[in-house]
Amino acid sequence: MKQVFKRPRSLKDVSFHFCPGCHHGTIHRLVAEAIDYYDLRERTIGVAGVGCSVFVYEYFDIDVAEAPHGRAPAVATGLKRALPDRIVFTYQGDGDLASIGMSEIVHTANRGENLTVIFVNNTVYGMTGGQMAPTTLLGQPTTTSPYGRDFLQNGYPIRMAEMIATLEGTSFCARVALNTPANLMKAKKTVRRAFEMQMNNMGFSFVELLASCPTNWGMNPLKANERVEKELIPYFPLGTFKERKGTDHQ
Amino acid sequence: MEKRLFLRGNHALAIGAIKAGCRFYFGYPITPQNDIPEFFSKQMVKVEGCFIQAESEVASINMILGASAAGARAMTSSSSPGLSLMQEGLSYLAGSELPAVVVNINRSGPGLGGISASQGDYFQATRGGGHGDYRTLVLAPSSVQEMHDLTLLAFDLADKYRNPVIILADAVLGQIQETMVDRPYQPLELPPKDWILAGASGRDPRLIKSLYLKEGEMERHNWKLFEKYQRMKREDVRHENYLEEEAELIIVSFGTAARVAKSAIRLARAEGLKVGLFRPITLFPFPEKALFDLSQRVKRFLTIEMNTGQMVEDVKLSVARDADVHFYGHAPGSPPAPEELLNALKKVY
Numbered sequence: 329m330k331q332v333f334k335r336p337r338s339l340k341d342v343s344f345h346f347c348p349g350c351h352h353g354t355i356h357r358l359v360a361e362a363i364d365y366y367d368l369r370e371r372t373i374g375v376a377g378v379g380c381s382v383f384v385y386e387y388f389d390i391d392v393a394e395a396p397h398g399r400a401p402a403v404a405t406g407l408k409r410a411l412p413d414r415i416v417f418t419y420q421g422d423g424d425l426a427s428i429g430m431s432e433i434v435h436t437a438n439r440g441e442n443l444t445v446i447f448v449n450n451t452v453y454g455m456t457g458g459q460m461a462p463t464t465l466l467g468q469p470t471t472t473s474p475y476g477r478d479f480l481q482n483g484y485p486i487r488m489a490e491m492i493a494t495l496e497g498t499s500f501c502a503r504v505a506l507n508t509p510a511n512l513m514k515a516k517k518t519v520r521r522a523f524e525m526q527m528n529n530m531g532f533s534f535v536e537l538l539a540s541c542p543t544n545w546g547m548n549p550l551k552a553n554e555r556v557e558k559e560l561i562p563y564f565p566l567g568t569f570k571e572r573k574g575t576d577h578q
Numbered sequence: 579m580e581k582r583l584f585l586r587g588n589h590a591l592a593i594g595a596i597k598a599g600c601r602f603y604f605g606y607p608i609t610p611q612n613d614i615p616e617f618f619s620k621q622m623v624k625v626e627g628c629f630i631q632a633e634s635e636v637a638s639i640n641m642i643l644g645a646s647a648a649g650a651r652a653m654t655s656s657s658s659p660g661l662s663l664m665q666e667g668l669s670y671l672a673g674s675e676l677p678a679v680v681v682n683i684n685r686s687g688p689g690l691g692g693i694s695a696s697q698g699d700y701f702q703a704t705r706g707g708g709h710g711d712y713r714t715l716v717l718a719p720s721s722v723q724e725m726h727d728l729t730l731l732a733f734d735l736a737d738k739y740r741n742p743v744i745i746l747a748d749a750v751l752g753q754i755q756e757t758m759v760d761r762p763y764q765p766l767e768l769p770p771k772d773w774i775l776a777g778a779s780g781r782d783p784r785l786i787k788s789l790y791l792k793e794g795e796m797e798r799h800n801w802k803l804f805e806k807y808q809r810m811k812r813e814d815v816r817h818e819n820y821l822e823e824e825a826e827l828i829i830v831s832f833g834t835a836a837r838v839a840k841s842a843i844r845l846a847r848a849e850g851l852k853v854g855l856f857r858p859i860t861l862f863p864f865p866e867k868a869l870f871d872l873s874q875r876v877k878r879f880l881t882i883e884m885n886t887g888q889m890v891e892d893v894k895l896s897v898a899r900d901a902d903v904h905f906y907g908h909a910p911g912s913p914p915a916p917e918e919l920l921n922a923l924k925k926v927y
Contacts, residue, residue, distance in 0.1 A: 370779035375644070376787075385785045391775040393647045394787035396670045399640035402632070406644020406652065407775065409628045410602060414777050432640070435633035 336360035338369045340389045349549025351506045351539035352380055352448065356387050358512075358537075359417070359446055362520040363390070366527060368415045373407055375400045377420035377429070380454045384419045398429025401436035401445065408443045415526055417444040423453045426462040426486050433492070440497030440531040444522045447488060447534065450541040451560065458544030462486045465563055470544070485563060489536040493569035499531035502568040505538040507556040511566070518568070530572055538564055581760040587725040588655075588752040591681060591745070592617040594729030595653055597763045600679070601627035602652035604641040606634055606660060609693045610749040611683035614655040635660040639667030639680070646676040647786045649774030651733050655681035657749075658691065658699050661707070668742050669708030672803070673788030675773075677736035677743075679729070680714075684748040686910030695749035695834055696910035700888035703746045704862040711800050713807045715743040715814070716861040718832040722756045728859070734766040735814060739806055740773075746861060748884070750834040750913055807863070816859035817868050821847065825854030827927050828872060830893050831882040832858050834913050839882055842919035851927055861889070866896035873897035880904045880926050882919060902926075 335341060338360035344353040363372050369390055376384040378397035385392035395403040400418035408416040425433050425447050433445065452470055453459040460473040463485045467476040477485070489503040500522055504515035515537060522533035538560045540552035547555060583590075592614050595603070603618040615631065622629040628645075632638040638654040645652035656664065661682045671678050682703065686696035703716045715735050717728040725747060732743040775784055790796040820840055822828060831839040836857040846853040856872060856879075858865050873879070879901060881890040890905045897903060906922040908914040 369777075371777035373648075373775050373777060382789060385783075385787060389778070389783055391778050391784050392786070393644065393775055394674070394785070394789060395643070396640060396666050399636065399643075399667070402637040402640035403644040403647070405630070405637075406602070406604070406641035406646070407648050408644075409630070409641075410645040410648035410650040410652075411776060431633055432637055435637065439630075 336364045338363040338389055339387055342387065344387065345383065346380065347543040349540060349542040349552055351450070351537070354506050354512070355446065355448055355537050355539065356384070358516050358519045359419070360388065361516065362523045365520055366523060368523065371413070372415040372417070373411070375404045375407065375416065375418040377418065377424035379421040379424050379456070381419050381421050381424060381448065398424050398427070399432055400424070400429065401432040401441070404443045405436055405439070405441050408441060412442070415523065417446055417523070419446045420448070421454065422447070422449045422451065422461045422463040426488050434495065437492050437495045437532045437534065438497040440499065442526055442529055442531050444526050445534045446519070447536045448539050449488070449536050449564065450539040451485070452541050452544045454541050454544055463488070465559055487564060489534065489569050492534050497532055498534060498570055499572040500525045500533035501570040502534070503536040503538065503564060503566050505556055505561060505566055507538070507540070507553045536564070583758050583760050584755060585722065585758060586613065586753055586755045587719070587722045587747065588613040588683065589617055590722045590726040590758050591729045592621070594726040595679070595733070596621060596625060598651065598730045598733040600651040600653050600733060601625060602642070602645040602650050603627070603654065604630045604632050604638040604652070605654045605656065606632050606638055608657045608660045610685060610752055611655050611657050611681070613752070614681065635663035636667065639664040639671070642678045643667060643671055643674070643676060646671070646678050647775045649771045649776065653679040653681065655683065657683045657685045658687050658696070661699060661702065665708035668714060669706070669710050669712060670788055671742045672712035672714065673710060674786050675740040676786065677740055679732045679736055679743050679745065681745045681747065683752040684746060692910065693749060694910050695884060695913055697748060697833060697835060697884040697888070698910060699746065700861065700883070700885065703744050704864070704892070712803055713862055715739065715741060715810060716746050717743065718746050718859055718861050719751060720833050720836050720857065722754060723758045725751060726758055727761060730763050734768060737768045737771070738766060739810060741806065746833070748834050811863040814860060815863045815865045815868070817865035818857040818859060820855035820857065822854030822856060822872065824852055825876055826852045827878045827880060827923060828854050828856050828876050829880050829882055829923065830856045830858070830869070830889070832861060832889065835882050835884050835908070838914050838916055839919055841916035842923060845916055845920045846923060851924070853923055853927070858889070864892045864896065866892070869893065869896040870898060873901040877901045878926065880906060880923055882906045882908070882922065884908050884910060884913065
């Protein structure tokens with residue numbers, strides 16, 4: 329009998345610790361599949377952000393460096409400049425990338441660093457227990473916005489993919505979701521495309537993945553998936569915002 | 579005959595770095611060290627190295643973390659406010675056991691302070707500076723020659739210990755011009771870099787991290803780091819003695835202050851005063867044993883610093899109990915004049 333589904337080679341044979349219904353495990357799998365698809369495992373280096381993302385090194389069967397909170401793009405810059413023939417990616421959450429690490433992500437994109445950023449947007453600080461993130465939606469209650477996010481108090485949720493797409497240094501920038509099989513298949517292709525850009529020395533590639541966090545949203549996994557569709561996607565539209573066809577900036 | 583160069587301290591340091599094989603420089607503009615990044619922006623291209631003007635000192639130090647994790651010799655330079663921003667990265671470098679060379683051309687503070695020379699960052703440099711229980715090696719040059727020579731050494735020590743090394747100079751040492759012997763780089767015997775990230779090809783994956791959550795792991799890691807700092811104290815302590823034989827008063831001073839102290843000592847000797855100098859070259863590890871040994875014979879010490887009193891605490895901890903330790907501080911502005919220090923030493927002689 330033909331085996332049609334198995335653990336990607338780039339993932340270790342260990343169980344994920346993530347909460348039930350969390351999308352991190354799925355995203356890990358998509359990234360590992362892309363690495364396997366292009367046979368990159370032995371020359372790929374991951375850079376872990378801080379938050380639930382930090383455990384990348386527990387699950388990926390590849391070399392990993394852990395970065396200080398928000399600094400993964402700077403660490404990845406150093407790695408990639410030192411090892412230009414390797415594949416380097418960062419794996420960061422929304423607090424890490426869009427709050428404390430805003431400066432590093434913007435300037436790394438703007439320099440057109442030839443690396444890939446996997447950005448997990450679940451609109452909340454997961455590991456620290458559900459505090460407000462820069463991507464928390466208006467009205468969304470969190471442990472630090474208990475009455476719901478109010479723009480007069482906290483401003484608006486940041487649309488990172490759109491912002492990164494405006495930078496000349498960015499070569500590829502897209503937002504995907506994982507809430508339905510169709511979206512998942514698109515996400516798989518998009519993650520693969522991002523790595524392909526890097527392999528072709530096209531410069532900076534960025535994929536934002538809308539993810540659920542049932543634990544901190546106070547929902548069961550199914551409800552959380554519904555929330556992605558009903559609340560996240562309308563504010564964070566899916567799509568490819570930028571895709572360079574040639575290395576015109578290099 | 580050895581080649582001699584006439585150049586400023588910041589350039590001597592940068593030449594040393596390239597000689598030591600540093601090919602990755604990341605930095606952010608700040609006075610009075612801008613001639614270092616400017617130098618590298620011109621020179622790195624010629625040696626197929628990499629220069630990035632980072633968006634901040636926070637980014638600079640983390641780019642170093644990445645390049646160092648890849649096994650490259652990498653450095654940054656800055657001045658005091660920039661070093662404050664790098665403390666997070668230094669803590670991670672120390673925790674992750676990554677080599678790096680970080681130059682502080684110390685200016686005055688606190689806050690924005692001023693661009694004049696200061697030794698006000700002694701505590702920050704020698705006590706760790708960032709969060710957690712760690713130390714960095716700290717080298718304190720006192721001449722253009724040492725700006726060069728100690729940079730060569732800094733890269734070796736960083737690799738030897740897998741630890742950040744800070745070169746603590748100041749605005750005077752960075753800008754002063756003097757003659758330097760263009761010494762060749764003779765590397766120490768160093769352990770192989772069998773920990774670098776390059777892709778898990780034909781081996782198990784490697785991790786560079788400072789997060790330890792399992793029971794007992796963090797404690798073991800801290801004691802492992804402690805052992806490393808103890809080894810630094812055994813193997814890599816450096817200091818200079820100057821006219822200390824038969825001295826009745828020893829001035830303890832480092833960097834620019836030590837230069838001026840030497841001039842003051844020569845003036846004192848001309849007046850028949852038996853004064854000598856003890857100059858720590860490594861500020862961490864501090865030359866406590868050598869200073870203790872000296873204090874068995876000499877009982878009067880005067881610590882002179884360009885701050886309001888920092889290293890003097892280490893001097894007091896080092897000397898014999900029956901030795902007197904005095905302090906003279908010249909807070910930042912212009913460096914002290916030899917006559918000023920002569921007056922200061924006469925008061926305690």
